[in-house]
Amino acid sequence: DQQVKQNSPSLSVQEGRISILNCDYTNSMFDYFLWYKKYPAEGPTFLISISSIKDKNEDGRFTVFLNKSAKHLSLHIVPSQPGDSAVYFCAASAISAGGTSYGKLTFGQGTILTVHP
Amino acid sequence: EAGVAQSPRYKIIEKRQSVAFWCNPISGHATLYWYQQILGQGPKLLIQFQNNGVVDDSQLPKDRFSAERLKGVDSTLKIQPAKLEDSAVYLCASSLHAGVSNQPQHFGDGTRLSIL
Numbered sequence: 001d002q003q004v005k006q007n008s009p010s011l012s013v014q015e016g017r018i019s020i021l022n023c024d025y026t027n028s029m030f031d032y033f034l035w036y037k038k039y040p041a042e043g044p045t046f047l048i049s050i051s052s053i054k055d056k057n058e059d060g061r062f063t064v065f066l067n068k069s070a071k072h073l074s075l076h077i078v079p080s081q082p083g084d085s086a087v088y089f090c091a092a093s094a095i096s097a098g099g100t101s102y103g104k105l106t107f108g109q110g111t112i113l114t115v116h117p
Numbered sequence: 118e119a120g121v122a123q124s125p126r127y128k129i130i131e132k133r134q135s136v137a138f139w140c141n142p143i144s145g146h147a148t149l150y151w152y153q154q155i156l157g158q159g160p161k162l163l164i165q166f167q168n169n170g171v172v173d174d175s176q177l178p179k180d181r182f183s184a185e186r187l188k189g190v191d192s193t194l195k196i197q198p199a200k201l202e203d204s205a206v207y208l209c210a211s212s213l214h215a216g217v218s219n220q221p222q223h224f225g226d227g228t229r230l231s232i233l
Contacts, residue, residue, distance in 0.1 A: 004159070034221055043121070043208055043224035044160070089159050103148060103212055104173055105222060107159025 003027045004092050006108035014116055019077040021111050023090030026071065030092040034105070035064060035075045038087045047088075048075070080115045087112050119143065121225035123209050129231045135197035138228045142190070142211030148172075150222060151184055151194050152208040160208055166192065167214075196230075204232045 005024045013019045021035075031052040036044035050057040050064045050073070057064050063076045077084055090108040122141040130136050142149050147168050152160035163182065165173040169189040177184070181200070186192040196203055206229050210222040 036224075041226070043123075043210075043226045046221040046223060049221055091159070103150075103220070103222065104162050104165060105150075105160075107161070109157070109159050 002109075003030075004090055004106050004108040006088075006090055006111050008111050009109070010112040010114070012114045012116065013080050015082055016079045019075075019080045019084065019113055019115065021075040021077075021088050021090075021113065023073050023075075023108055024071060025073075025092050027092070027094060027106075028071070029094040030106075032093045033064070033066060033073050034091045034093075035062075036089045036091060037084075038089060038110070044089055077113075080113075082115050082117050085113055085115050121209055121211055121223055123207075123225035123228055125228055126226065127229050127231075129233065130199055131233050132201055133198040135195065136199055136230060137193050137195045138207050138209075138230075140192045140194070140209030140225060142192075142209070143223055145213065146211035146223075147189075147214045148212045148222075149186055149192050150210040150212075151192070152210065152224075154206045154208055154227070156205070163194070199230075199232050201232050204230060206230070 003026050034049040035047040037047050038044045048059050048062045048064050050066050055066050066073045087110045089110045091105040093105050124139050149166045151163045154160040163177045164184045166186040169186050184194045206227040208227045210224045212220045212222045
C-alpha cells in the first residue's frame with residue numbers, strides 16, 4: 001500500500017527555468033510533509049517542510065504548496081540550477097492517536113531531477 | 118554541528134552471514150531512526166528509538182533483524198542471518214524530539230549492503 005506516491009520517475013528542465021515536482025498521498029491523517037534531496041552515495045538532505053495548517057511555505061528558491069482537499073503537494077524550484085540535479089523524495093508523517101507525533105516518515109519513490117546548463 | 122555518523126560505508130557478505138551497522142546521531146538528538154532503502158524505492162522505517170526505548174518496530178523483521186540503543190546515544194543494527202533481499206542501503210536518521218512538535222529528520226550517508 002503506497003501511501004505516498006511520486007508518479008514521475010524523472011524530470012528534465014533547463015537551467016533558469018522552473019522545476020515542479022509533484023507528490024500525492026492517500027492517508028488523511030498525514031499532517032506534516034517534507035521534501036528531501038539526495039545525491040548519489042549520500043544520505044537524504046532535508047530541504048523544506050510544511051504543516052497541514054498551511055498551504056504554502058517558501059525558503060529561497062524553494063516553495064512547497066499543499067492542497068489538502070486533493071491530497072497533493074508540490075515543490076517548486078525557481079530558478080533551477082545544475083547543482084539542483086538530484087533525486088527528490090517527498091515524505092509525510094502523522095500525529096498518532098493521543099495527539100503525539102512519533103515522527104515516523106513515509107516516503108515516496110523519488111523523482112530524479114536533471115537540470116541542463 | 119557534526120552530522121549523523123554511520124559506519125561502515127560499504128559491506129559485502131554472503132547470504133546466511135551476519136552483519137552489524139553502527140550509527141552515532143547528532144549530539145542532543147533524542148530520537149533515532151533506522152531506515153532500509155532498496156534500489157529505486159524511498160526509505161522505509163525499520164525501527165524508531167526515543168532515547169533508549171523503542172517507539173516503533175512494526176516493520177522490523179524480528180526473526181533476523183535486531184537493534185539496540187543502550188545508552189540512548191549511538192545505536193547498532195544487526196542482521197543475522199542475511200538474505201539476498203536484504204541488499205539495500207541502511208540509513209540512520211535523528212531528530213531532536215519527535216514527541217511534541219514536527220521536526221525534520223537528519224540522515225547519515227548510509228551503509229550500502231550487498232549480499233552475495
